[in-house]
Amino acid sequence: MSPKHRTAWERVQIARNPARPKTLDYVARLLQPWVELHGDRAHGDDAALVAGIGSFRGRSVVVLGHQRGGDTKENLARNFGMPRPEAYRKAGRIMEMAGKFALPLVCFIDTPGADPGIHSEERGQAFAIAANLCTLANLPVPVVATVIGEGGSGGALAIGAGDRILMLENSVYSVASPEASAAILWRDSAKAPEAAAAMKITAADLVSFGIADGVIPEPADGAHVEPAAAIDAVGERISAALDELDAQYRTPAGLYDVPRLLEARVEKYRGIGAWREEMPPVAEPVVVEASGD
Amino acid sequence: MKDWFRRHHHPSFQSAGATSREIPEDLWEKCPKCSELLYQRELENNEWVCSRCAYHFRLRAEQRIAQLTDEGSFEEHSAYLLSTDPLNFRSATESYADKLRQSREKTGLSESMLIGTATLAGCPLVLAVTDFRFMGGSMGSVYGEKLVRAVDIALDRRLPVLTVNASGGARQQEGMFSLMQMAKTTTAFARLGRERLPHISLLTDPCTAGVTASYATSADIVIAEPGALIGFAGPRVIEQTTRQKLPPGFQTAEFCLEHGMVDMVTPRRELRPTLGNLLRIFSATGGLSVVS
Numbered sequence: 117m118s119p120k121h122r123t124a125w126e127r128v129q130i131a132r133n134p135a136r137p138k139t140l141d142y143v144a145r146l147l148q149p150w151v152e153l154h155g156d157r158a159h160g161d162d163a164a165l166v167a168g169i170g171s172f173r174g175r176s177v178v179v180l181g182h183q184r185g186g187d188t189k190e191n192l193a194r195n196f197g198m199p200r201p202e203a204y205r206k207a208g209r210i211m212e213m214a215g216k217f218a219l220p221l222v223c224f225i226d227t228p229g230a231d232p233g234i235h236s237e238e239r240g241q242a243f244a245i246a247a248n249l250c251t252l253a254n255l256p257v258p259v260v261a262t263v264i265g266e267g268g269s270g271g272a273l274a275i276g277a278g279d280r281i282l283m284l285e286n287s288v289y290s291v292a293s294p295e296a297s298a299a300i301l302w303r304d305s306a307k308a309p310e311a312a313a314a315m316k317i318t319a320a321d322l323v324s325f326g327i328a329d330g331v332i333p334e335p336a337d338g339a340h341v342e343p344a345a346a347i348d349a350v351g352e353r354i355s356a357a358l359d360e361l362d363a364q365y366r367t368p369a370g371l372y373d374v375p376r377l378l379e380a381r382v383e384k385y386r387g388i389g390a391w392r393e394e395m396p397p398v399a400e401p402v403v404v405e406a407s408g409d
Numbered sequence: 410m411k412d413w414f415r416r417h418h419h420p421s422f423q424s425a426g427a428t429s430r431e432i433p434e435d436l437w438e439k440c441p442k443c444s445e446l447l448y449q450r451e452l453e454n455n456e457w458v459c460s461r462c463a464y465h466f467r468l469r470a471e472q473r474i475a476q477l478t479d480e481g482s483f484e485e486h487s488a489y490l491l492s493t494d495p496l497n498f499r500s501a502t503e504s505y506a507d508k509l510r511q512s513r514e515k516t517g518l519s520e521s522m523l524i525g526t527a528t529l530a531g532c533p534l535v536l537a538v539t540d541f542r543f544m545g546g547s548m549g550s551v552y553g554e555k556l557v558r559a560v561d562i563a564l565d566r567r568l569p570v571l572t573v574n575a576s577g578g579a580r581q582q583e584g585m586f587s588l589m590q591m592a593k594t595t596t597a598f599a600r601l602g603r604e605r606l607p608h609i610s611l612l613t614d615p616c617t618a619g620v621t622a623s624y625a626t627s628a629d630i631v632i633a634e635p636g637a638l639i640g641f642a643g644p645r646v647i648e649q650t651t652r653q654k655l656p657p658g659f660q661t662a663e664f665c666l667e668h669g670m671v672d673m674v675t676p677r678r679e680l681r682p683t684l685g686n687l688l689r690i691f692s693a694t695g696g697l698s699v700v701s
């Protein structure tokens with residue numbers, strides 16, 4: 117099937133391919149040196165989300181990314197890339213460090229979703245995700261997030277609400293997994309292919325909605341076939357996004373114009389939505405098409 | 410008491426919401442928790458809390474507003490925002506357009522979120538209230554946009570914001586537009602915080618997923634109503650994925666308090682005095698307007 121005509125469900129399969137490059141593959145090829153940092157300084161370290169600092173094309177950056185396993189054993193160790201609250205709290209403290217040292221934050225999104233377990237609820241999964249969204253909203257440095265595989269719901273967004281959102285061509289980003297949407301709306305999780313199409317979750321869909329800022333083309337048969345080429349293409353686009361944000365917000369002192377950066381972030385997210393405003397009827401109802409999207 | 414509703418709503422969305430005066434004497438309701446038969450009029454006088462077991466009934470947005478705000482003070486804003494069905498969404502059994510139409514007819518509301526200004530114990534504030542009856546209080550584009558506008562009003566008039574939340578999370582039928590409302594609302598509330606204006610969040614039954622995981626729990630003060638279900642994943646999803654039976658009291662307001670997630674669990678009849686105290690204390694920080 118030619119890449120332009122893949123169905124949403126075909127892209128979901130490519131996005132979940134175990135051989136597809138994952139966060140640590142990107143880090144290994146794009147950052148030199150790279151130092152991984154562990155733990156939330158409160159409860160534990162969750163391998164489903166990796167964090168660290170490194171040098172990316174001559175620029176020091178902070179990196180966060182979901183990490184799936186390449187096989188069953190690693191997937192068990194990494195909870196299939198489904199972060200627990202301690203993962204988000206680790207991410208939160210690393211975000212704060214990025215802000216403190218005026219280092220751009222580079223995030224890689226690749227998760228089926230946040231962990232839905234009993235212990236995650238006990239430790240405040242929702243509260244941990246919300247805290248990250250709040251930290252990101254106030255973060256005084258540019259944030260570039262790239263969906264490299266599957267962007268699953270709030271668990272993805274918790275490290276994804278950046279100034280630029282990029283998506284690999286075969287990545288998907290959804291409010292719930294196609295299986296979950298099918299279970300809720302079709303009452304049959306086997307209808308996931310239908311749900312994947314109806315929910316409009318591909319990179320091209322998200323760019324058309326004004327949610328994602330760009331699609332990064334993949335090698336013809338997918339990133340898993342030529343990982344190095346895919347990783348380099350992602351590196352190029354992240355680098356270009358950081359250059360663009362630096363040109364707009366970096367001050368001569370090497371810091372960032374924080375009020376302008378944060379206002380631009382408010383405006384970016386404020387523009388996401390689709391609604392119309394119907395004015396109160398006077399004689400005849402007046403319908404005003406709004407600028408929601 | 411319900412004049413605000415008639416004044417500000419599109420006639421086709423008008424609710425048949427009954428006031429205590431209008432409730433016939435012989436109408437009763439069964440308590441979902443203890444099965445006691447309770448007269449509706451008695452329930453109304455007791456703020457819809459069971460007199461036997463203290464179960465807190467779910468409230469419609471208009472009941473909540475009437476209970477919390479000073480009489481006649483609520484003025485609704487942006488009542489005429491409507492979803493445009495951006496995905497042109499249709500599942501095997503129904504279309505989003507039909508679902509919206511049915512929800513409007515059933516509830517008399519235009520959407521699951523209402524915003525406005527009011528006074529509470531004499532303190533002016535911006536109020537944003539979810540109505541769970543409208544598609545499970547789900548957050549789509551209109552919900553998010555209304556919250557951003559609520560923050561705008563608060564910034565403009567230097568007022569605190571009280572959100573009253575009861576939601577199953579992001580609205581599936583608007584797909585990624587809904588998920589991104591988590592970032593849209595939290596970003597707006599972060600801006601409110603940078604201007605040193607407080608956000609107080611009241612979590613009511615039930616509150617899960619995208620709303621709990623965004624603006625509703627990143628507030629300065631988080632209050633929960635007794636017995637409210639509060640969590641990220643819903644209990645059924647957790648049971649299905651973990652194949653474990655959930656312990657009693659799991660994901661209740663009291664469970665959240667015990668695990669350090671909320672500031673307090675406050676019975677309904679103590680909400681107004683508690684909120685009044687908080688608003689007065691915050692107003693002493695000097696950042697807030699004390700008159701509307």
Ligand SMILES: [Zn+2]
Binds near residue numbers: 443
């Ligand atoms: Zn009872």
